[in-house]
Amino acid sequence: GAGVSQSPRYKVAKRGQDVALRCDPISGHVSLFWYQQALGQGPEFLTYFQNEAQLDKSGLPSDRFFAERPEGSVSTLKIQRTQQEDSAVYLCASRKTSGRTGELFFGEGSRLTVL
């Protein structure tokens, strides 16, 4: 597609439910990032993929968070047993290359509200 596409745009979950957030990066983009943005804060890094390999997951806040990119394109961020503190906008970004060159393109995010 023309840009990074994320779905759903809005998700309301009851505490304890599992959720899955999807990211469709720009076709052919090698690098894929997930960021978490709490209300009134800057985005915070969660995890990074280079093709299908998850090279950095140091930002995942707990073992309830899991991300995958099995075929090196679409990625899913899964949150198990959601808690209220998981409420945030989850941003996905992709870059054409694996190096530092090239612009990072962000999606519009998935806003998760945990009740």
Added chain:
Amino acid sequence: AQKVTQAQTEISVVEKEDVTLDCVYETRDTTYYLFWYKQPPSGELVFLIRRNSFDEQNEISGRYSWNFQKSTSSFNFTITASQVVDSAVYFCALEVRGGSEKLVFGKGTKLTVNP
């Protein structure tokens, strides 16, 4: 530790005024990249500029200009003759060395340009 500080939480100006958004960063790396992103109400982060730590030349792009000063670890952003469409949250970010090239963001400055 890598850190980005945007001391101004909110700024309100009247159209056509010039406005400067401040950004101060901390890093021990000698090679790094600095970024500015714009986040309109739609939520998508829009890339504005990337600056290499070795390039201290100021840059101008239309009504936008950036002042990078390594001596004070600052990378300030000025909008000249602001317009209502400039209203958004602006984020300064620092790229961390290492395999993932993840970004560390400041908390953002919300700019409101009033007609």
